[in-house]
Amino acid sequence: MRNIIILALIFLGTAVHAQEIRRISYATTIGTGFDMSKPSCTPFIWQVSGNYNFNERLSAGVGTGVSLYEKTIVPIFADVKFHICKPRKFTPFIQCSAGYGIAVSKDTNGGIYINPTAGISYSVYKRMKLFVSVGYELQKLERLKEYDSEIVTVEFSEKLSHNLISMKVGIEF
Template sequence: MKRFVLLLFAALAVRAACGQAPRRFCFSTAVGTGIALSEPASTPLVWRVAGYCRVGRRFLAGAGTGLSFYEKTLVPLFADVRLLVTRPRRFTPYAGCAAGYAFAPGREANGGVMLNPSVGVRYALRSGTELFLSAGYEMQELERLKKYAGAHFAAEFGERLRHGTVLLQAGILF
Protein backbone atom coordinates (compact mmCIF):
# COMPACT_ATOMS: atom_id res chain seq x y z
CA MET A 1 0.00 0.00 0.00
CA LYS A 2 2.87 2.38 0.81
CA ARG A 3 4.37 1.79 -2.64
CA PHE A 4 1.04 2.58 -4.32
CA VAL A 5 0.71 5.83 -2.37
CA LEU A 6 4.33 6.72 -3.24
CA LEU A 7 3.70 6.03 -6.95
CA LEU A 8 0.48 8.08 -6.91
CA PHE A 9 2.30 10.96 -5.20
CA ALA A 10 5.11 10.80 -7.81
CA ALA A 11 2.60 10.85 -10.68
CA LEU A 12 0.79 13.86 -9.20
CA ALA A 13 4.11 15.65 -8.64
CA VAL A 14 5.14 15.11 -12.26
CA ARG A 15 1.71 16.33 -13.43
CA ALA A 16 1.98 19.44 -11.26
CA ALA A 17 5.49 20.15 -12.55
CA CYS A 18 4.30 19.84 -16.15
CA GLY A 19 1.32 22.14 -15.71
CA GLN A 20 -2.11 21.59 -17.16
CA ALA A 21 -1.24 22.10 -20.84
CA PRO A 22 -2.86 19.50 -23.09
CA ARG A 23 -0.59 16.86 -24.62
CA ARG A 24 2.27 17.81 -22.34
CA PHE A 25 1.64 14.91 -19.99
CA CYS A 26 1.12 11.38 -21.30
CA PHE A 27 1.07 7.77 -20.14
CA SER A 28 2.35 4.54 -21.60
CA THR A 29 1.90 0.87 -20.93
CA ALA A 30 3.91 -1.96 -22.44
CA VAL A 31 4.36 -5.72 -22.27
CA GLY A 32 7.48 -7.56 -23.25
CA THR A 33 9.62 -10.62 -23.11
CA GLY A 34 13.14 -11.39 -24.07
CA ILE A 35 16.02 -13.67 -24.72
CA ALA A 36 18.04 -14.46 -21.61
CA LEU A 37 21.79 -13.98 -22.06
CA SER A 38 23.01 -14.88 -18.57
CA GLU A 39 23.32 -18.03 -16.48
CA PRO A 40 21.12 -19.19 -14.88
CA ALA A 41 18.88 -18.31 -17.82
CA SER A 42 15.44 -17.00 -16.99
CA THR A 43 13.21 -15.65 -19.74
CA PRO A 44 11.41 -12.64 -18.27
CA LEU A 45 7.89 -11.40 -18.77
CA VAL A 46 7.52 -7.68 -18.06
CA TRP A 47 4.61 -5.28 -17.82
CA ARG A 48 5.31 -1.59 -17.35
CA VAL A 49 3.29 1.58 -16.95
CA ALA A 50 4.83 5.06 -16.92
CA GLY A 51 3.88 8.73 -16.89
CA TYR A 52 5.83 11.22 -19.00
CA CYS A 53 6.24 14.95 -19.24
CA ARG A 54 7.04 16.29 -22.70
CA VAL A 55 10.10 18.52 -22.55
CA GLY A 56 10.13 19.95 -26.06
CA ARG A 57 8.96 18.25 -29.26
CA ARG A 58 11.51 15.44 -29.14
CA PHE A 59 12.16 14.67 -25.48
CA LEU A 60 10.05 12.85 -22.85
CA ALA A 61 11.03 12.36 -19.21
CA GLY A 62 9.05 10.41 -16.67
CA ALA A 63 8.75 7.71 -14.06
CA GLY A 64 7.05 4.35 -13.89
CA THR A 65 6.50 0.99 -12.31
CA GLY A 66 5.24 -2.43 -13.29
CA LEU A 67 5.89 -6.12 -12.79
CA SER A 68 8.85 -8.23 -13.89
CA PHE A 69 8.72 -11.99 -13.68
CA TYR A 70 12.14 -13.67 -13.54
CA GLU A 71 12.66 -16.56 -11.08
CA LYS A 72 10.91 -14.30 -8.60
CA THR A 73 8.40 -11.50 -9.07
CA LEU A 74 9.89 -8.00 -8.97
CA VAL A 75 8.25 -4.56 -8.82
CA PRO A 76 10.49 -1.98 -10.52
CA LEU A 77 10.37 1.77 -9.83
CA PHE A 78 12.28 3.63 -12.51
CA ALA A 79 12.98 6.93 -14.23
CA ASP A 80 12.62 6.84 -18.01
CA VAL A 81 13.72 9.20 -20.77
CA ARG A 82 12.96 9.02 -24.48
CA LEU A 83 14.48 11.04 -27.29
CA LEU A 84 12.87 11.14 -30.74
CA VAL A 85 15.61 10.74 -33.35
CA THR A 86 13.69 12.69 -36.04
CA ARG A 87 10.80 15.14 -36.14
CA PRO A 88 7.51 13.53 -35.10
CA ARG A 89 5.89 11.82 -38.10
CA ARG A 90 3.68 8.79 -38.69
CA PHE A 91 6.66 6.46 -37.98
CA THR A 92 9.21 8.02 -35.62
CA PRO A 93 12.35 6.25 -34.35
CA TYR A 94 13.41 6.92 -30.78
CA ALA A 95 16.05 6.00 -28.21
CA GLY A 96 15.32 5.61 -24.54
CA CYS A 97 16.70 4.50 -21.22
CA ALA A 98 14.98 3.37 -18.03
CA ALA A 99 16.95 3.12 -14.79
CA GLY A 100 15.82 2.35 -11.28
CA TYR A 101 15.47 -0.25 -8.58
CA ALA A 102 13.27 -3.34 -8.46
CA PHE A 103 11.76 -4.50 -5.18
CA ALA A 104 10.87 -8.11 -4.45
CA PRO A 105 7.53 -8.49 -2.64
CA GLY A 106 8.36 -12.04 -1.50
CA ARG A 107 10.38 -12.84 1.62
CA GLU A 108 12.85 -15.13 -0.12
CA ALA A 109 14.22 -12.53 -2.53
CA ASN A 110 15.68 -9.05 -2.65
CA GLY A 111 15.55 -6.84 -5.69
CA GLY A 112 18.30 -4.77 -7.16
CA VAL A 113 19.34 -2.21 -9.74
CA MET A 114 17.57 -2.23 -13.12
CA LEU A 115 18.90 -0.62 -16.31
CA ASN A 116 17.16 -0.79 -19.71
CA PRO A 117 18.56 1.19 -22.68
CA SER A 118 16.51 0.64 -25.83
CA VAL A 119 15.71 1.80 -29.36
CA GLY A 120 12.33 1.64 -31.00
CA VAL A 121 9.80 3.07 -33.39
CA ARG A 122 6.52 4.85 -32.66
CA TYR A 123 3.48 4.75 -34.95
CA ALA A 124 1.12 7.72 -34.59
CA LEU A 125 -2.61 7.07 -34.84
CA ARG A 126 -5.03 9.83 -35.84
CA SER A 127 -6.46 10.12 -32.34
CA GLY A 128 -3.09 11.25 -30.95
CA THR A 129 -2.42 7.83 -29.46
CA GLU A 130 0.83 6.14 -30.46
CA LEU A 131 1.80 2.48 -30.68
CA PHE A 132 5.44 1.57 -30.14
CA LEU A 133 7.83 -1.36 -30.51
CA SER A 134 11.24 -1.38 -28.85
CA ALA A 135 14.26 -3.61 -28.50
CA GLY A 136 16.92 -3.16 -25.87
CA TYR A 137 19.13 -4.71 -23.26
CA GLU A 138 17.87 -5.08 -19.70
CA MET A 139 20.18 -5.66 -16.76
CA GLN A 140 18.40 -6.71 -13.58
CA GLU A 141 20.11 -7.56 -10.29
CA LEU A 142 18.41 -9.95 -7.91
CA GLU A 143 19.29 -11.76 -4.71
CA ARG A 144 17.36 -14.89 -3.83
CA LEU A 145 17.42 -17.42 -1.01
CA LYS A 146 18.31 -20.92 -2.20
CA LYS A 147 17.41 -23.95 -0.15
CA TYR A 148 18.78 -27.45 -0.39
CA ALA A 149 17.48 -30.40 1.56
CA GLY A 150 19.33 -33.69 1.24
CA ALA A 151 19.05 -36.99 3.03
CA HIS A 152 21.68 -35.99 5.62
CA PHE A 153 21.64 -32.21 5.79
CA ALA A 154 19.81 -29.04 4.78
CA ALA A 155 21.33 -25.76 3.68
CA GLU A 156 20.21 -22.21 2.87
CA PHE A 157 22.30 -19.56 1.17
CA GLY A 158 21.86 -16.25 -0.59
CA GLU A 159 22.54 -16.22 -4.33
CA ARG A 160 23.23 -12.96 -6.16
CA LEU A 161 22.18 -12.91 -9.79
CA ARG A 162 22.62 -10.38 -12.57
CA HIS A 163 20.26 -11.11 -15.43
CA GLY A 164 21.11 -9.82 -18.87
CA THR A 165 18.30 -9.96 -21.39
CA VAL A 166 17.58 -8.76 -24.91
CA LEU A 167 14.14 -7.29 -24.17
CA LEU A 168 11.43 -6.80 -26.80
CA GLN A 169 8.45 -4.64 -25.85
CA ALA A 170 5.20 -3.51 -27.48
CA GLY A 171 3.01 -0.81 -26.03
CA ILE A 172 0.77 2.18 -26.35
CA LEU A 173 1.39 5.86 -25.51
CA PHE A 174 -1.69 7.95 -24.78
Protein backbone atom coordinates in the same frame (compact mmCIF):
# COMPACT_ATOMS: atom_id res chain seq x y z
CA MET B 1 2.39 52.95 -31.95
CA ARG B 2 3.96 51.00 -29.09
CA ASN B 3 0.54 49.61 -28.06
CA ILE B 4 -0.14 48.43 -31.62
CA ILE B 5 3.18 46.58 -31.70
CA ILE B 6 2.45 44.94 -28.34
CA LEU B 7 -1.04 43.86 -29.49
CA ALA B 8 0.44 42.53 -32.75
CA LEU B 9 3.03 40.48 -30.84
CA ILE B 10 0.35 39.05 -28.52
CA PHE B 11 -1.82 38.13 -31.52
CA LEU B 12 1.17 36.64 -33.34
CA GLY B 13 2.12 34.64 -30.23
CA THR B 14 -1.33 33.08 -29.98
CA ALA B 15 -1.43 32.37 -33.73
CA VAL B 16 2.00 30.68 -33.70
CA HIS B 17 1.00 28.55 -30.71
CA ALA B 18 -1.52 26.64 -32.89
CA GLN B 19 0.47 23.40 -32.66
CA GLU B 20 0.43 22.97 -28.90
CA ILE B 21 2.65 20.34 -27.28
CA ARG B 22 0.80 17.96 -24.99
CA ARG B 23 2.78 18.24 -21.73
CA ILE B 24 1.88 14.91 -20.09
CA SER B 25 1.82 11.52 -21.83
CA TYR B 26 1.24 8.01 -20.57
CA ALA B 27 2.44 4.69 -21.93
CA THR B 28 1.95 1.02 -21.20
CA THR B 29 4.04 -1.84 -22.57
CA ILE B 30 4.18 -5.61 -22.53
CA GLY B 31 7.19 -7.61 -23.50
CA THR B 32 9.58 -10.45 -23.02
CA GLY B 33 13.22 -11.14 -23.70
CA PHE B 34 15.99 -13.60 -24.34
CA ASP B 35 17.93 -14.10 -21.12
CA MET B 36 21.68 -14.33 -21.69
CA SER B 37 22.43 -15.30 -18.07
CA LYS B 38 22.72 -18.55 -16.17
CA PRO B 39 20.33 -19.64 -14.76
CA SER B 40 18.25 -18.55 -17.72
CA CYS B 41 14.66 -17.40 -17.40
CA THR B 42 12.30 -15.99 -20.03
CA PRO B 43 10.47 -13.13 -18.33
CA PHE B 44 7.08 -11.55 -18.90
CA ILE B 45 7.26 -7.76 -18.54
CA TRP B 46 4.41 -5.26 -18.09
CA GLN B 47 5.09 -1.58 -17.45
CA VAL B 48 3.27 1.75 -17.17
CA SER B 49 4.87 5.18 -17.21
CA GLY B 50 3.97 8.84 -17.14
CA ASN B 51 6.21 11.38 -18.85
CA TYR B 52 6.50 15.14 -18.96
CA ASN B 53 7.12 16.32 -22.54
CA PHE B 54 9.67 19.16 -22.54
CA ASN B 55 9.19 19.59 -26.29
CA GLU B 56 8.05 17.42 -29.19
CA ARG B 57 11.22 15.31 -29.07
CA LEU B 58 12.29 15.00 -25.41
CA SER B 59 10.36 13.64 -22.43
CA ALA B 60 11.18 12.34 -18.96
CA GLY B 61 9.10 10.69 -16.26
CA VAL B 62 8.62 7.77 -13.90
CA GLY B 63 7.20 4.31 -14.21
CA THR B 64 6.53 0.96 -12.59
CA GLY B 65 5.28 -2.47 -13.56
CA VAL B 66 5.71 -6.18 -12.98
CA SER B 67 8.53 -8.41 -14.24
CA LEU B 68 7.95 -12.14 -13.86
CA TYR B 69 11.27 -13.99 -13.76
CA GLU B 70 11.66 -17.03 -11.48
CA LYS B 71 10.56 -14.51 -8.83
CA THR B 72 8.22 -11.53 -9.21
CA ILE B 73 9.95 -8.13 -9.34
CA VAL B 74 8.27 -4.70 -9.27
CA PRO B 75 10.60 -2.17 -10.93
CA ILE B 76 10.31 1.52 -10.05
CA PHE B 77 12.25 3.63 -12.51
CA ALA B 78 13.01 7.02 -14.04
CA ASP B 79 12.52 7.20 -17.78
CA VAL B 80 13.94 9.45 -20.54
CA LYS B 81 12.78 9.27 -24.16
CA PHE B 82 14.21 11.12 -27.17
CA HIS B 83 12.69 11.11 -30.66
CA ILE B 84 15.58 11.04 -33.13
CA CYS B 85 13.73 13.21 -35.68
CA LYS B 86 10.70 15.49 -35.65
CA PRO B 87 7.57 13.37 -34.97
CA ARG B 88 5.96 11.95 -38.11
CA LYS B 89 3.76 8.95 -38.91
CA PHE B 90 6.76 6.67 -38.16
CA THR B 91 9.22 8.14 -35.67
CA PRO B 92 12.40 6.40 -34.38
CA PHE B 93 13.35 6.94 -30.75
CA ILE B 94 15.85 6.01 -28.08
CA GLN B 95 14.83 5.54 -24.46
CA CYS B 96 16.47 4.68 -21.17
CA SER B 97 14.87 3.53 -17.93
CA ALA B 98 16.85 3.12 -14.73
CA GLY B 99 15.80 2.38 -11.18
CA TYR B 100 15.38 -0.39 -8.63
CA GLY B 101 13.47 -3.66 -8.78
CA ILE B 102 11.59 -4.51 -5.58
CA ALA B 103 11.13 -8.22 -4.88
CA VAL B 104 7.67 -9.36 -3.83
CA SER B 105 8.53 -12.65 -2.10
CA LYS B 106 10.07 -12.82 1.39
CA ASP B 107 13.12 -14.88 0.40
CA THR B 108 14.22 -12.47 -2.34
CA ASN B 109 15.86 -9.03 -2.41
CA GLY B 110 15.57 -6.78 -5.43
CA GLY B 111 18.30 -4.83 -7.13
CA ILE B 112 19.34 -2.40 -9.83
CA TYR B 113 17.17 -2.13 -12.94
CA ILE B 114 18.46 -0.62 -16.23
CA ASN B 115 16.79 -0.77 -19.65
CA PRO B 116 18.15 1.26 -22.61
CA THR B 117 16.12 0.68 -25.81
CA ALA B 118 15.70 1.82 -29.39
CA GLY B 119 12.42 1.66 -31.23
CA ILE B 120 9.93 3.15 -33.61
CA SER B 121 6.51 4.62 -32.95
CA TYR B 122 3.54 4.73 -35.31
CA SER B 123 1.02 7.55 -34.96
CA VAL B 124 -2.46 5.99 -34.99
CA TYR B 125 -4.56 8.96 -33.96
CA LYS B 126 -3.93 12.54 -32.78
CA ARG B 127 -2.73 11.58 -29.32
CA MET B 128 -2.26 7.82 -29.66
CA LYS B 129 0.88 6.01 -30.83
CA LEU B 130 1.77 2.35 -31.08
CA PHE B 131 5.43 1.47 -30.64
CA VAL B 132 7.89 -1.41 -30.65
CA SER B 133 11.31 -1.39 -29.05
CA VAL B 134 14.33 -3.63 -28.65
CA GLY B 135 16.95 -3.14 -26.00
CA TYR B 136 19.13 -4.49 -23.25
CA GLU B 137 17.71 -5.09 -19.78
CA LEU B 138 19.63 -5.67 -16.58
CA GLN B 139 17.76 -6.76 -13.45
CA LYS B 140 19.78 -7.75 -10.40
CA LEU B 141 18.31 -9.69 -7.51
CA GLU B 142 19.34 -11.87 -4.62
CA ARG B 143 17.40 -14.92 -3.49
CA LEU B 144 17.66 -17.33 -0.59
CA LYS B 145 18.23 -20.93 -1.71
CA GLU B 146 18.07 -24.11 0.32
CA TYR B 147 19.88 -27.37 -0.22
CA ASP B 148 18.56 -30.48 1.54
CA SER B 149 20.31 -33.83 1.77
CA GLU B 150 20.23 -36.70 4.23
CA ILE B 151 23.32 -35.36 5.95
CA VAL B 152 22.94 -31.60 5.92
CA THR B 153 20.49 -28.78 5.25
CA VAL B 154 22.05 -25.56 4.04
CA GLU B 155 20.63 -22.14 3.20
CA PHE B 156 22.64 -19.71 1.10
CA SER B 157 22.20 -16.44 -0.73
CA GLU B 158 22.36 -16.57 -4.54
CA LYS B 159 23.03 -13.34 -6.43
CA LEU B 160 21.46 -13.23 -9.88
CA SER B 161 21.97 -10.79 -12.68
CA HIS B 162 19.45 -11.15 -15.51
CA ASN B 163 20.99 -9.76 -18.70
CA LEU B 164 18.52 -9.98 -21.52
CA ILE B 165 17.65 -8.69 -24.95
CA SER B 166 14.22 -7.19 -24.35
CA MET B 167 11.43 -6.80 -26.89
CA LYS B 168 8.41 -4.68 -26.04
CA VAL B 169 5.26 -3.40 -27.71
CA GLY B 170 3.15 -0.63 -26.30
CA ILE B 171 0.75 2.20 -26.64
CA GLU B 172 1.29 5.87 -25.77
CA PHE B 173 -1.52 8.32 -25.21
